[in-house]
Amino acid sequence: MHTPTRLLTAVCAAAAVAFAAPAFAQQKLKIGFITTMSGPQGVIGAYMKDSVELALDHLGRKVGGLETEIIYGDDQTKPEVGVQVAEEMLKKHQVDFVAGIIWSNVMMAVMPVVTGAGKIMVGTNAGASPLAGKSCHELYFSTSWNNDQAPEAMGKYLQDTGVNDLYVMAPNYQAGKDMVAGLKRYYKGRIVEEIFTRLGQQDYQAEISQMRSKNPKAVYAFYPGGMGIQFLKQYDQAGLRGQLPLYTVFTVDEISILAVKEAALGNLETRFWSPDLKNAANAKYVGDYKKKYGKLPVFYGAQSYEGILLIDSALRATKGNVKDAKALVMAMRKANYASIRGPYQFNVNHHPIQNFYLLRADKQSGGDIEMRIQKTIFEKHKDSYSQDCKMKW
Numbered sequence: 001m002h003t004p005t006r007l008l009t010a011v012c013a014a015a016a017v018a019f020a021a022p023a024f025a026q027q028k029l030k031i032g033f034i035t036t037m038s039g040p041q042g043v044i045g046a047y048m049k050d051s052v053e054l055a056l057d058h059l060g061r062k063v064g065g066l067e068t069e070i071i072y073g074d075d076q077t078k079p080e081v082g083v084q085v086a087e088e089m090l091k092k093h094q095v096d097f098v099a100g101i102i103w104s105n106v107m108m109a110v111m112p113v114v115t116g117a118g119k120i121m122v123g124t125n126a127g128a129s130p131l132a133g134k135s136c137h138e139l140y141f142s143t144s145w146n147n148d149q150a151p152e153a154m155g156k157y158l159q160d161t162g163v164n165d166l167y168v169m170a171p172n173y174q175a176g177k178d179m180v181a182g183l184k185r186y187y188k189g190r191i192v193e194e195i196f197t198r199l200g201q202q203d204y205q206a207e208i209s210q211m212r213s214k215n216p217k218a219v220y221a222f223y224p225g226g227m228g229i230q231f232l233k234q235y236d237q238a239g240l241r242g243q244l245p246l247y248t249v250f251t252v253d254e255i256s257i258l259a260v261k262e263a264a265l266g267n268l269e270t271r272f273w274s275p276d277l278k279n280a281a282n283a284k285y286v287g288d289y290k291k292k293y294g295k296l297p298v299f300y301g302a303q304s305y306e307g308i309l310l311i312d313s314a315l316r317a318t319k320g321n322v323k324d325a326k327a328l329v330m331a332m333r334k335a336n337y338a339s340i341r342g343p344y345q346f347n348v349n350h351h352p353i354q355n356f357y358l359l360r361a362d363k364q365s366g367g368d369i370e371m372r373i374q375k376t377i378f379e380k381h382k383d384s385y386s387q388d389c390k391m392k393w
Contacts, residue, residue, distance in 0.1 A: 029066040032089030034100040037074035040226030051301030055308035064315020079109035086113045096322040099307045104128035104174035115139040124307040129178050133385030136349040143306040146383035147175050148182030150249045153270035153356035153377040155186030164189040167216035172196035179222040192216040202230045208238050218245040229259045236263035254298035264361040273302050273341050274373050281338040313337040349389035
């Protein structure tokens with residue numbers, strides 16, 4: 001008499017398990033992380049990936065409390081490859097978020113693909129100016145900066161210290177042009193010449209000879225990654241270090257110092273973060289990074305670490321709901337996590353309002369050469385494009 005009831009109960013239980021399994025399986029979070037992992041610039045991508053992995057360690061390998069898989073992709077510094085990688089992540093891997101990207105021209109191509117698919121893009125380096133201004137988007141956040149901001153800080157420092165007759169060098173792409181535009185927004189001295197070199201160029205001897213012939217009082221350069229390593233080495237080999245003051249952005253860092261050593265000594269940079277920034281979150285990040293990888297982290301990694309923490313903060317606020325993009329955006333706007341740069345807030349264009357510092361490469365008591373903060377140039381600095389962003393919130 002009770003057999004049909006038992007059978008019905010068993011069938012219902014089996015059905016419940018069958019339906020529960022896919023729902024449970026969907027609780028695995030997938031994040032696509034695009035960076036450069038090959039060629040001379042692959043060194044940057046390796047630091048970014050290492051910091052993503054450290055962020056996962058700090059979160060117990062669960063972002064927003066969800067079991068997490070990171071799918072890494074190599075853009076090879078090429079916009080068209082970045083687009084292919086993003087499309088594969090979205091269609092084949094069904095990622096919930098896309099993060100990363102070093103190069104502004106790659107980001108300009110990839111961001112519309114990601115946001116067009118209704119997914120949130122978290123930029124952890126590239127700071128293309130259009131994306132801070134007229135092309136800002138509700139589904140695009142940056143945990144780094146707008147390209148112009150660090151050079152604006154350097155421009156202010158050069159202007160305030162009375163440096164005149166400046167020779168300017170940068171690679172010929174979106175970020176290179178932004179780095180010069182930012183400088184000129186605050187620096188009003190004489191620019192002897194502006195030279196834009198090929199992106200990825202490794203030999204600068206001809207340009208250095210040309211620079212020397214112009215006899216400037218100082219040099220301003222932007223050469224990230226492998227480009228910076230070669231430029232700094234060749235600048236030193238030409239006997240210019242200590243003779244012709246070099247002021248840089250995103251060139252002398254924890255990556256290039258390991259490669260060029262003494263060739264970096266005395267160089268001044270401006271940026272938003274440094275390993276010696278004094279706060280508890282940064283001390284944990286830098287200390288644990290050194291323990292895990294045996295070296296100091298670099299700002300590319302710092303920004304990537306924060307990209308994962310930002311996603312985590314949003315998912316915790318939505319209780320792991322990856323489908324509610326509007327709620328995720330509202331949560332991300334609060335930047336509700338312990339930032340290694342110290343507390344900050346997002347501007348209307350989803351770019352951080354943050355401090356910028358002057359750093360110098362000096363030899364420490366143990367013999368290592370490290371960048372150390374010398375002074376604060378800007379406090380709570382807003383980028384120069386936010387007024388062109390039409391987002392309201």
